[in-house]
Amino acid sequence: MTKESSMIKRNPEGTRRRILDAATEEFRLGGYAGARVDCIAKRAETNERMLYYYFGSKKKLFIAALEHTYDAFIAAQSALQLAGVPPEEAIVLYIRFIWDYYAAHPEMIRLVNNENLHHAEHLRESTIRTSFMPVIGVLEDILMRGAASGVFRAQVDPLRFYLTISALGYYVLSNRYTLAETFGRDFMQPDERALVQLAHTEMLLGYLRSAVGNSTGP
Amino acid sequence: MTKESSMIKRNPEGTRRRILDAATEEFRLGGYAGARVDCIAKRAETNERMLYYYFGSKKKLFIAALEHTYDAFIAAQSALQLAGVPPEEAIVLYIRFIWDYYAAHPEMIRLVNNENLHHAEHLRESTIRTSFMPVIGVLEDILMRGAASGVFRAQVDPLRFYLTISALGYYVLSNRYTLAETFGRDFMQPDERALVQLAHTEMLLGYLRSAVGNSTGP
Amino acid sequence: MTKESSMIKRNPEGTRRRILDAATEEFRLGGYAGARVDCIAKRAETNERMLYYYFGSKKKLFIAALEHTYDAFIAAQSALQLAGVPPEEAIVLYIRFIWDYYAAHPEMIRLVNNENLHHAEHLRESTIRTSFMPVIGVLEDILMRGAASGVFRAQVDPLRFYLTISALGYYVLSNRYTLAETFGRDFMQPDERALVQLAHTEMLLGYLRSAVGNSTGP
Amino acid sequence: MTKESSMIKRNPEGTRRRILDAATEEFRLGGYAGARVDCIAKRAETNERMLYYYFGSKKKLFIAALEHTYDAFIAAQSALQLAGVPPEEAIVLYIRFIWDYYAAHPEMIRLVNNENLHHAEHLRESTIRTSFMPVIGVLEDILMRGAASGVFRAQVDPLRFYLTISALGYYVLSNRYTLAETFGRDFMQPDERALVQLAHTEMLLGYLRSAVGNSTGP
DNA sequence: TATGAATGAGCATTCATTCAT
DNA sequence: GATGAATGAATGCTCATTCAT
Numbered sequence: 001m002t003k004e005s006s007m008i009k010r011n012p013e014g015t016r017r018r019i020l021d022a023a024t025e026e027f028r029l030g031g032y033a034g035a036r037v038d039c040i041a042k043r044a045e046t047n048e049r050m051l052y053y054y055f056g057s058k059k060k061l062f063i064a065a066l067e068h069t070y071d072a073f074i075a076a077q078s079a080l081q082l083a084g085v086p087p088e089e090a091i092v093l094y095i096r097f098i099w100d101y102y103a104a105h106p107e108m109i110r111l112v113n114n115e116n117l118h119h120a121e122h123l124r125e126s127t128i129r130t131s132f133m134p135v136i137g138v139l140e141d142i143l144m145r146g147a148a149s150g151v152f153r154a155q156v157d158p159l160r161f162y163l164t165i166s167a168l169g170y171y172v173l174s175n176r177y178t179l180a181e182t183f184g185r186d187f188m189q190p191d192e193r194a195l196v197q198l199a200h201t202e203m204l205l206g207y208l209r210s211a212v213g214n215s216t217g218p
Numbered sequence: 219m220t221k222e223s224s225m226i227k228r229n230p231e232g233t234r235r236r237i238l239d240a241a242t243e244e245f246r247l248g249g250y251a252g253a254r255v256d257c258i259a260k261r262a263e264t265n266e267r268m269l270y271y272y273f274g275s276k277k278k279l280f281i282a283a284l285e286h287t288y289d290a291f292i293a294a295q296s297a298l299q300l301a302g303v304p305p306e307e308a309i310v311l312y313i314r315f316i317w318d319y320y321a322a323h324p325e326m327i328r329l330v331n332n333e334n335l336h337h338a339e340h341l342r343e344s345t346i347r348t349s350f351m352p353v354i355g356v357l358e359d360i361l362m363r364g365a366a367s368g369v370f371r372a373q374v375d376p377l378r379f380y381l382t383i384s385a386l387g388y389y390v391l392s393n394r395y396t397l398a399e400t401f402g403r404d405f406m407q408p409d410e411r412a413l414v415q416l417a418h419t420e421m422l423l424g425y426l427r428s429a430v431g432n433s434t435g436p
Numbered sequence: 437m438t439k440e441s442s443m444i445k446r447n448p449e450g451t452r453r454r455i456l457d458a459a460t461e462e463f464r465l466g467g468y469a470g471a472r473v474d475c476i477a478k479r480a481e482t483n484e485r486m487l488y489y490y491f492g493s494k495k496k497l498f499i500a501a502l503e504h505t506y507d508a509f510i511a512a513q514s515a516l517q518l519a520g521v522p523p524e525e526a527i528v529l530y531i532r533f534i535w536d537y538y539a540a541h542p543e544m545i546r547l548v549n550n551e552n553l554h555h556a557e558h559l560r561e562s563t564i565r566t567s568f569m570p571v572i573g574v575l576e577d578i579l580m581r582g583a584a585s586g587v588f589r590a591q592v593d594p595l596r597f598y599l600t601i602s603a604l605g606y607y608v609l610s611n612r613y614t615l616a617e618t619f620g621r622d623f624m625q626p627d628e629r630a631l632v633q634l635a636h637t638e639m640l641l642g643y644l645r646s647a648v649g650n651s652t653g654p
Numbered sequence: 655m656t657k658e659s660s661m662i663k664r665n666p667e668g669t670r671r672r673i674l675d676a677a678t679e680e681f682r683l684g685g686y687a688g689a690r691v692d693c694i695a696k697r698a699e700t701n702e703r704m705l706y707y708y709f710g711s712k713k714k715l716f717i718a719a720l721e722h723t724y725d726a727f728i729a730a731q732s733a734l735q736l737a738g739v740p741p742e743e744a745i746v747l748y749i750r751f752i753w754d755y756y757a758a759h760p761e762m763i764r765l766v767n768n769e770n771l772h773h774a775e776h777l778r779e780s781t782i783r784t785s786f787m788p789v790i791g792v793l794e795d796i797l798m799r800g801a802a803s804g805v806f807r808a809q810v811d812p813l814r815f816y817l818t819i820s821a822l823g824y825y826v827l828s829n830r831y832t833l834a835e836t837f838g839r840d841f842m843q844p845d846e847r848a849l850v851q852l853a854h855t856e857m858l859l860g861y862l863r864s865a866v867g868n869s870t871g872p
Numbered sequence: 873t874a875t876g877a878a879t880g881a882g883c884a885t886t887c888a889t890t891c892a893t
Numbered sequence: 894g895a896t897g898a899a900t901g902a903a904t905g906c907t908c909a910t911t912c913a914t
Contacts, residue, residue: 047900049900052886110335116394117248163389175388183377184351200382256907256909469688472904474903553685565836603822610828611770618777620787635861642857704896706889
């Protein structure tokens with residue numbers, strides 16, 4: 001046997017990874033209940049037994065897929081270099097990053113939706129949930145710098161504002177197919193999406209710039 | 219058999235309705251794949267056979283549940299009486315209606331999420347999809363009256379604006395559990411929800427009132 | 437469809453019974469762990485699903501088989517008519533009944549052995565265990581009548597004496613195959629068995645008749 | 655690697671022995687079908703592969719455990735020094751030895767029961783079965799000396815009498831749990847067991863001493 | 873209209889065993 | 894001698910669905 005073929009056969013890290021990727025894809029397509037372990041194994045080009053060898057159960061595999069997906073999102077946000085960028089410019093880049101990340105990773109939306117169906121029971125058993133909060137610091141820094149330089153209103157709660165940004169990007173992707181069916185328009189098509197994003201960005205910037213009121217009360 | 223007991227036993231419309239309600243609840247709890255026909259039958263206080271007698275298959279039952287859910291939403295919107303209300307007041311009422319409806323009908327969010335998981339395949343087989351579009355007229359009327367009276371900017375696409383409103387209400391409810399787990403805050407709790415809605419309403423109104431630019435491009 | 441064939445197809449009590457009989461046989465052959473539900477179903481000429489329809493689980497089916505087996509043994513003992521028979525004659529009939537019952541029902545020995553392997557966990561969940569004690573009354577009556585008429589020693593504990601009788605019949609059957617292998621003699625063969633039973637009966641009668649000492653101490 | 659650690663790791667005889675002991679225990683707990691090779695490996699503090707390295711298969715491991723158990727019993731009997739002891743005293747010591755050995759080695763009873771479940775198929779493939787017969791010589795010697803000196807009846811078949819002794823000790827241990835459950839009394843508890851043994855010993859001695867009749871017929 | 877009985881394919885999971893190092 | 898990785902066939906059990914009354 002050549003070194004190459006043996007590397008394919010005996011490759012613990014590779015097998016583990018192929019199973020994780022296959023699981024993420026199958027869970028995306030059918031949700032937790034809809035995914036089949038034999039389909040995951042087949043897609044990973046291994047057998048069902050290895051799935052249990054590496055992950056223990058379908059549930060633990062779902063948790064691993066969820067964690068991996070969250071991990072990647074957190075890592076991408078942490079890699080953002082916006083410290084030296086002027087606040088107004090930075091917030092636009094941040095908003096676009098979030099929306100583009102969602103668009104580029106539809107598996108995240110499906111997994112998170114499924115997780116909400118199960119009242120986040122898998123996430124509760126995971127340690128990843130504690131890793132998310134610190135990431136909000138990226139947005140918090142932009143908002144604080146904007147408020148300090150007078151271009152943004154003060155006292156905008158960063159977590160609530162993150163929610164608003166997230167909502168506007170998430171909804172269009174999550175509901176893409178029902179929206180297309182009920183309204184006959186695909187809001188994820190480049191032209192349409194650009195227009196929606198333009199309006200949303202304008203709305204968010206308008207809100208941050210406006211002086212009257214703030215989101216946390218008096 | 220006495221007349222009374224036969225009236226209890228033989229109640230076609232009642233049985234059909236109990237099955238539909240039970241199905242809606244089970245599909246909400248576990249999605250299409252996660253719901254079990256015997257659980258639906260048990261919840262409806264009938265037997266599995268009746269489910270097939272009235273709806274033909276699990277899939278057709280899901281379609282019926284989805285249609286019923288959409289129907290109710292469409293009916294509620296159509297019943298809104300905002301024709302005589304000044305635009306600024308009307309839009310606030312409309313926004314609140316949408317968000318409150320979502321909050322009061324979590325089954326809709328779960329069913330729609332599930333439907334998107336399946337690329338809206340059930341909706342495609344349904345006639346209900348054509349009933350949704352006309353409803354946008356309610357919002358369109360408000361926006362047109364606002365633009366005509368000069369309080370709102372012109373040329374706001376009503377469908378896109380509906381999307382924005384919907385997104386802000388949908389996201390918080392759809393992602394309620396993962397948000398609570400990752401951020402330690404339940405955004406559906408009355409106090410928290412009121413603050414989020416206040417900020418969002420202010421943002422939407424700010425956008426409509428602003429004169430510069432519009433949502434459909436230059 | 438003729439009446440006969442329909443009786444085979446739709447026969448709840450018959451199906452239940454066939455499953456129970458098949459299960460008893462498979463549990464006898466392989467023990468609890470060794471028995472296979474698909475083999476039970478096949479032997480019962482039905483499908484695995486019916487097994488769960490009627491009994492709920494493999495474990496509950498084992499309990500049912502065990503109960504059924506104990507039930508039959510209890511019923512057979514209760515049917516013994518020894519009240520008017522002289523004590524010495526009655527005890528011989530009783531002893532022979534026990535040993536012959538064991539020989540005629542090897543499934544009981546195997547099921548009971550298996551149950552002891554599992555520390556009687558199934559029996560503990562059953563109500564049958566309370567039905568056994570009263571049956572000892574049959575033996576108790578014989579011993580009391582024998583003591584009263586002076587042919588048997590007094591104060592023989594009926595439960596302990598039942599144990600002794602049972603042990604002598606049980607062991608030869610339970611260990612039939614290992615005994616045959618290690619000693620080259622099948623103690624269940626008619627001739628051999630008759631000799632063993634003769635000796636054992638003589639020994640038991642000798643003990644009962646002897647005046648010195650008793651089984652419960654001074 | 656240091657000399658010490660390598661001595662711990664590389665210990666063929668130790669590993670083999672640990673596997674055999676672990677197997678005996680697991681087979682005792684669950685029978686052949688109920689025992690799991692990974693549990694045996696875990697209990698032996700090694701891996702499943704070693705089990706196959708040393709014993710070839712689960713079946714051969716069971717045979718080895720059975721042989722080892724029989725071996726120990728045979729060795730213990732062979733070690734008995736009763737040649738110079740008067741027959742009446744010797745038979746009491748012998749009886750007590752058998753019953754105490756059973757009580758001290760419950761794994762033997764479970765393994766033998768399991769072996770009978772499988773019609774002694776493993777024993778048949780083993781050479782140990784031929785080792786058992788000669789051991790009966792110990793009992794035969796006592797009976798012959800007793801008959802010669804006139805304290806015991808003549809022509810008692812030693813094998814059949816071994817069976818009787820064995821049965822009385824075996825049954826109480828083998829059926830310990832079902833007896834406790836059905837009669838509410840644990841016949842292996844010291845006080846209870848002493849009384850049962852006393853009665854049984856008296857009965858056996860009474861039989862040997864009696865002059866009338868014999869166990870092999872006219 | 874209603875219901876208990878029946879079905880076969882499929883489900884997640886575990887089995888004893890072997891491979892490659 | 895020892896080990897982690899890999900496998901295919903089974904395991905107990907559940908699925909949506911249909912039959913017969």
